[in-house]
Amino acid sequence: MQGPPDISRRLLLGGSLALAGAAATGCAIPVGLGSPQTRVKYWHFMGASDGIIMNKMVQSFAKDNPDIFVEENVLAWGEPYYTKIAMAGSGGRSPDLSTFHLARLAGIGAGRILDPINVKLLEEVGLRAADFSPPIWERAHLDGVLYAIPFDAHPMVQYYNTDICGKAGLLGSDGKLKPTTGVDELITQLTKAKEVMGGKPPLAFDALGLGTVGPWRVWWSLYPQSGGTLLSDDGTKITIDDAKALDALRLMRRLGQEGLCDWRTDYGASVANFTNGQAAFLWNGDWETTGLKERGTPFSMTRFPNVFGSGSAQADCHSFVLPHQRNRDPEVERATYRFIAYLVKNSADWAVAGHVPAYLPALQEPEYLALEPQSEYRSVITEVALDPQVWFAGSASRMWIEFGEAFSPVISGERSPEDGLAAAKASLTRLMSAPNPFPAEERR
Amino acid sequence: MTTTVAAPATAAPVAQAKVRRGWTQHGLLFVAPFLLIYVVFLVWPVLLGFRMSLSSVNIAGGNDHLVGFANYAEAFSDPRMWRSLWNTLVFTVLSTVPLVLLGLGFALLVHHLRFVQWLWRLSFFGPFLLPSAVVSLLWLQMIYPPDYGLLNGTLGTDVLWLGDPSTAMWSVVMTTVWWTVGFNFLLYLAALQSIPQHLYEAASIDGASAWDKLRSITIPLLGRTTALIVVLQLLASLKVFDQIYLMTGGGPEDSTRPIIEYAYDMGFTGYRIGYASAVSYILFILIVIVSLAQLRLFRKRAEVSS
DSSP states (O other), X not given: OOOHHHHHHHHHHHHHHHHHHHHHHHHHTTOSTTOSOEEEEEEEOOOHHHHHHHHHHHHHHHHHOTTXXXXXXXXXXXXXXXXXXXXXXXXXXXXXXXXXEGGGGGGTTBTTTEEOOOHHHHHHTTOOGGGBOHHHHHHTEETTEEOOEEEEEEEEEEEEEHHHHHHTTOBOTTSSBOOOBHXXXXXXXXXXXXXXXXXXXXXXXXXXXXXXXXXXXXXXXXXXXXXXXXBOTTSXXXXXXHHHHHHHHHHHHHHHHTTSBOTTOOHHHHHHHHHTTSOSEEEEEGGGHHHHHHXXXXXXXXXXXXXXXXXXXXXXXXXXEEEOBSSOOHHHHHHHHHHHHHHHHTHHHHGGGTXXXXXXXXXXXXXXXXXXXXXXXXXXXXXXXXXXXXXXXXXXXXXXXXXXXXXXXXXXXXXXXXXXXXXHHHHHHXXXXXXXXXXXXXXX | OHHHHHHHHHHHHHHHHHHIIIIITTTHHHHHHHHHHHIIIIIHHHHHHHHHXXXXXXXXXXXXXXXXXXXXXXXXXXXXXXXXXXXXXXXXXXXXXXXXXXXXXXXXXXXXXXXXXXXXXHHHHGGGGSOHHHHHHHIIIIXXXXXXXXXXXXXXXXXXXXXXXXXXXXXXXXXXXXXXXXXXXXXXXXXXXXXXXXXXXXXXXXXXXXXXXXXXXXXXXXXXXXXXXXXXXXXXXXXXXXXXXXXXXXXXXXXXXXXXXXXXXXXXXXXXXXXXXXXXXHHHHHHHHHHHHHHHHHHHHHHHHO
């Protein structure tokens, strides 16, 4: 399915990124001694369409603020990113600003790897606690100290192909997917889509592969719907409800076994299949929105289906943190906060990428409210399932990867749901018994 | 430069004798630059690593409390540590055998082919020149993918080469053999070329068959090379990391994770440098034992043959 328009688009993107890179280095040269510009070194992991939007925001900030030069450094998402942040922060010669997943805050050694946020400077640039979604703002603190500035929440959502769903009669009169409730309705919906697709699996999600976290994301969307939890609030006891956990796993296995989801797709293949119309549904985070629009896939989005009693869905939040620096230049620090404020206040631009802003005023802006299909799923934000606040949780954490490893073979049918759950519990027990490398008393 | 050198040279005769005995008698002065690097980059890190393995130090260098042998105790009761150690051993056995035998086989083939030898040499040695990332991506993206990969396409099979715990390790071994057999091949080829031709001529006159010659002349005379190759291969295989990290990340179901990746996972993504050091030390001790065992074995063999 790699037609010429596809290639030219890639070339275009590649070329524009290369140009942006060249522009960045071009700009970097004059910023030195005696330069009037303040340089802010910014690390982030926003790839693909997220990366393009972030790059646009950086450029428009540069246009409005000629006295500040933001040096954008895009690093690969996932484990290696957090290894780099940890190394940079521990050395004390780190970037001035970096993006971060809120759920990882408990495990990164806040106070050692990350510096606390200067609330006074934050107020100077016009950001106040009341501007942020309260539960997310709460998660940005550790022991009452603010370590991160929330940017967005990115929940699991359901993408659907409007052509295929239309043919299968799954759309309502308004052209939107008729919502399903419960296991049976979901299976019926998928079966109908399967029929019009000539028996091909209609659902795609990241089900296997190198360090796959997809099985965790799907399970952590389904299982909390029935009120299931993972750990006690203080993180010392496993509180998994076996019956509910197994219900979710049995459904995942059933999807794979009955050919309703393609259990042989890794992350890239799941997105590619949906993009090319080889899948009617995609369960994924909300960040593929821009890419799918650019490729012209006939699609829309809706909330993750309500299967086990509520519409809850797995989510994490992007945020900004200040990796530890031994000597923070006050001028650079001010410039950093101005840049953060610019990004946060322009959250509506960022929402184009699919994410739900954490900055409440942005949620009221007409331009945000008009965004399609973002408005179809943003109501999930009050029902998201965040990670437990323990040191081994968060995006691309050991817990995600180990749960992914435990559940991936359940989807493919190689492992029984019981064995999968037992493997996950064993991982969790091991993680809990391992000492936290950054104990609370280490916080300065 | 020249002036600073000239000054001590003229003053030298007085202190000459002493200097000689102290520093240059054993060539210590000449190896000093190497020794310095050796101490700074090998001996010191080894000692430091041991110190870390006895502590709870994290990746930021904080939380540095001595915990005695608690990390080792945890490692010995950690099923994933045992699993990864086992994987490393399985990989070592599975890869060393074909790498030595195929290396020999290919070398014999090429040695006896008398035309376009450079082409055969290049074909077998070529893959060895590729960096591990290139090799891994090549096999991961082009040869092993279950749906559009070269292997399933050619064989008409439907195997999840890297995705199935029962085939993943074999797949990694296959890639490794393809990638590194060229080095052993080259060592064997060089050794074959140094066997004097007259031995074969004499054997022919005595009516020896090709098989006799191989068994009684070639293989015994390659003994030293074989010993060298086996040692190098065992050490290289015990240190496996790159291709597995890049191709499977240790999965599926931990079926390929080598011990070095486990140390990496614990240290760099789990931030527990102390525990990761303990895991590394367990491998270190294993490698020391294997090396000592081999040294003894070869010494005995050398005594017997002399």
